[in-house]
Amino acid sequence: MKIFLNTFGCPKNVADSEILLHQIKLNDFETVQSAEVADIVLINTCCFIQDAKEESLEYIFEMIKLKKANRIKKIYVFGCLPERYMKELKEDIPEVDLFFGTYSTFDIIRSLGGKLKTRELHKHSLITPAHYSYIKISDGCNHKCAFCAIPSFKGRYKSKKSSEILKEIKSLPSTVKEINLVAQDTTFYGKDIYKNFGLVQLLEEIDKSSFNGWVRLLYAYPTHFQKDILNIMLDSNKICNYLDIPIQHISDVVLKSMKRGGTKKKILDLVDYVRLKAPNIILRTSLITGYPTEGKKEFDELISFIEKVKFDRLGVFTYSAEEGTSAFKLPDVVSLKEKQRRKEIIIELQKDISYNNNLKYVGKKMKVLIDEEDSSFFFGRTEFDAPDIDNLVVIGKKAGSKKRCGSFAEVKIVDNSDFDLYATFCN
DSSP, X not given: OEEEEEEOSSHHHHHHHHHHHHHHHHTTOEEOSOGGGOSEEEEEEOOSSHHHHHHHHHHHHHHHHHHHTTSOSEEEEEEHHHHHHHHHHHHHOTTSSEXXXXXXXXXXXXXXXXXXXXXXXXXXXXXXXXXXXEEEOEEOOOOOOTTOOHHHHHOSOEEOOHHHHHHHHHTSOXXXXXXXXXXXXXXXXXXXXXXXXXXXXXXXXXHHSSOOSEEEEOOOOSTTOOTHHHHHHHHOSSBOSEEEOOOBOOOHHHHHHHTOSOOXXXXXXXXXXXXXXXXXXXXXXXEEESOTTOOHHHHXXXXXXXXXXXXXXXXXXXXXOOTTSGGGGSOOOSOHHHHHHHHHHHHHHHHHHHHHHHXXXXXOEEEEEEEEEOSSEEEEEOTTOOTTTSOEEEXXXXXXXXXXXXXXXXXXXEEEOSSEEEEEEOO
C-alpha cells in the first residue's frame, strides 16, 4: 500500500502532517512523492479564507478524477475543512472514502490498519526542506476576532508543555538549521496551563538547549505582547531578530468592529517601543483590507499608517466573509473589485518601502541560510526573512563553488530590488 500525503494551508498544518507522516512510516507503510503512483492519497486541508477552501477543494476533485480512472484506490481528507464542514462534505463529495477532523492522527493511522506509536508522537518526518522545521507550540485560539472562524472549529487555546516542545526540538534531524515556532497566537503561550504567559521562559529554555541554529518566532498577537520578548531576542545568538505582529488594521472604527481588543494608539505605542528598544529587529505585519467597516476614510488612514511606520515586511489579504463569524452578519459593502484595488495599492506602496529598506544592506556582509539553487544561482535568506513569505538573497555561483543547500554562508550584498537582495560569497 503506497501512501501520498499532500498539505495545504499554514505552517501549523505542515507540522501536523509531519507528525502524521512519521507515524505512517513507523507502521512500515510505503510513502511516495506523487499522487499518480499512490494507492491512498491523504489530503490535509485549510479553510481559513475562501481562497484556501477553493484550493483544497480543487485538489480533492483532481484526486477524484484519478480515482475514477482507477489510478488511485482511496482518498482520505482531513484537517480544518472537514472539521468545519463535515456534514456538507460527506453529503456533497461521496467519492471521498473517509473524512477526519483536525485532531485525527490516531483515527487516520487506525483506518490505515496501523497502530499509533504514542512514544514517538513528538517526532517529525520533514516535508519541509531538510534544513528548517515548523514547531507548533499550541493549538486553538481564545480570541474572538470578528473575521476569523478558527476558534469555532479548532477550539480554545491549548499550549504544549515546554518539556514536550524541547523534546520535539531535540528529536529533529541534525540537518535542521532553523526552527520556526508557530501557533495561532504565540504570545498567549502558557497562559492556559501555567496561568501566566510563558513565551519568554520557553524562548530562554530553547536558547539554553543544544540546538545551535536559528529560532524564529511567528504570529505574535499585539494586544498582550510581552516586552521581555525583545530582551531575549537582543541577548540570544539563536533567537532571530525578527518579529511578526499581525495588526490587521489601524483604524479604531475597523479594529473595534474586528474585535481585536486593541486601539490605534496602543499599536503605535508598541511599534514605537520596539523601534526604540530594538532598532535592529525586523518588523513584519499582516493586514486585511476591504473589511465591511473600511470606508474611504479608514482605508486612507491605513495607507497613512503604512507610510509612517514603514514595516520591513508586510502581507495583505482581502477580507473574506466567513460563516460562523460575527462579521459575517455585516453587509459586505466593499466590492471584490474594490478590495483587490486596495490590496494592489498596499502592495505597490510596500514595494517602495521595501526597496528603500533594502538599500541599507548594500555593501554589508550578512549571514544567510541557503534554501535552494539552480544552475546559476543560490537562493538564501537572512535571519530577517521567514521561509516562503519574505525576501530572498540571490547569490551568484562561483566556478567550482562548494556551497550547499541547507548550510550557512557569509555573503556581501552588492545590489537590491523591491523584495530581494543580490550578493556574492565572501569566501
